[in-house]
Structures are given as C-alpha cells and as structure tokens.
Amino acid sequence: KLMNLKKENDVAIQIIAQNKEYGAFIAIKDTLIKGEFKKHNLERRPELEIQFEETLELIEAGISPDLEAEITLAAHKLSKKKKSYKNLCQTLAKRQLDLTKGPNKASKNEIQKKAKEIFESSSTYEEICWLIAQLNAIADKSSEES
Numbered sequence: 402k403l404m405n406l407k408k409e410n411d412v413a414i415q416i417i418a419q420n421k422e423y424g425a426f427i428a429i430k431d432t433l434i435k436g437e438f439k440k441h442n443l444e445r446r447p448e449l450e451i452q453f454e455e456t457l458e459l460i461e462a463g464i465s466p467d468l469e470a471e472i473t474l475a476a477h478k479l480s481k482k483k484k485s486y487k488n489l490c491q492t493l494a495k496r497q498l499d500l501t502k503g504p505n506k507a508s509k510n511e512i513q514k515k516a517k518e519i520f521e522s523s524s525t526y527e528e529i530c531w532l533i534a535q536l537n538a539i540a541d542k543s544s545e546e547s
Contacts (some may be wrong), residue, residue, distance in 0.1 A: 468538060475534035480527060489529045490519040496536045 458471045484492075486523070494515035498507035507515075 468542075472531065472534045472538050475537060476527070476530040479534060480530040486526060487516075487520065488527070489526070489533065490516045493519055493529055493533050493536070496540070498531060500536060502538060 454474055456470045479489075489513065494512050495507070496514060498511060499505065524532075
C-alpha cells in the first residue's frame with residue numbers, strides 16, 4: 402500500500418495488464434506518490450503492435466517489401482531475440498547518438514543518460530524494437546547512398 406502525502410486516503414495500485422510496458426510504472430510513479438491520479442487519466446494509450454503476419458502475407462502474395470515492411474521484419478526478428486528491455490534501451494540510445502553525432506562519437510555517459518531517458522519513457526518492448534529497426538534501416542539506406 403502507498404499513502405499519499407496528506408495521508409487522507411490509501412492509494413491502491415491495480416495492475417490491469419502487464420504486457421510489455423516495463424517503463425510504464427516508472428512514468429507514473431511520481432503521480433501516484435503525490436496522489437494526483439484521476440480516473441479520467443486512466444485510459445491506455447494505443448500500443449504499437451508489430452504487424453509481422455500481415456507483412457509476410459503481402460510478401461508471399463508477390464508484393465515486394467517497402468521500407469516499412471523491411472522495418473517490420475527487422476523489428477520482429479529483434480523482438481524474437483528476447484533481449485532485456487534495458488539492453489534494448491542501451492542499443493536504441495547508442496544508435497540514436499551515432500546518427501546524430503556520428504558513429505562512436507558519443508561518450509559512455511551520454512549513452513547511459515539517453516538510455517535512462519528511453520527506459521523511463523514507458524515505451525513498449527515492441528516500440529523499442531521498431532525504433533531500433535527503423536534507425537538501422539535509415540543508417541543502411543544512407544550508407545548505400547554514400
């Protein structure tokens with residue numbers, strides 16, 4: 402049980418659906434502690450779901466994969482590796498900083514700080530996989546054009 406600061410009412414925490422939202426609790430922890438959580442704020446945001454089966458059906462039907470399909474396949478492959486959420490956050494942070502600053506230009510401290518921001522963002526496992534796959538595709542396309 403958590404108590405709000407005024408100690409007037411107990412705050413009950415109910416886990417509605419864990420799914421893969423590892424960072425979700427961290428994102429709302431301060432609000433819960435302050436007791437500012439209102440019922441109208443309880444709606445879940447839409448979650449990204451990797452549309453792997455639909456993409457495979459299109460490819461099997463003879464439609465060549467576009468960039469989105471390539472990202473979908475790569476994100477699905479990455480999600481099946483079952484890497485830890487923390488590891489994925491590190492990978493995404495490094496990839497983002499490599500693209501903005503240049504390859505291997507970011508310090509370990511910068512990568513850790515960015516990874517912490519990503520971890521606390523309440524992004525789902527699939528969203529992180531999708532973002533990594535998306536940045537990898539962008540990096541691959543830009544290296545092909547160079």
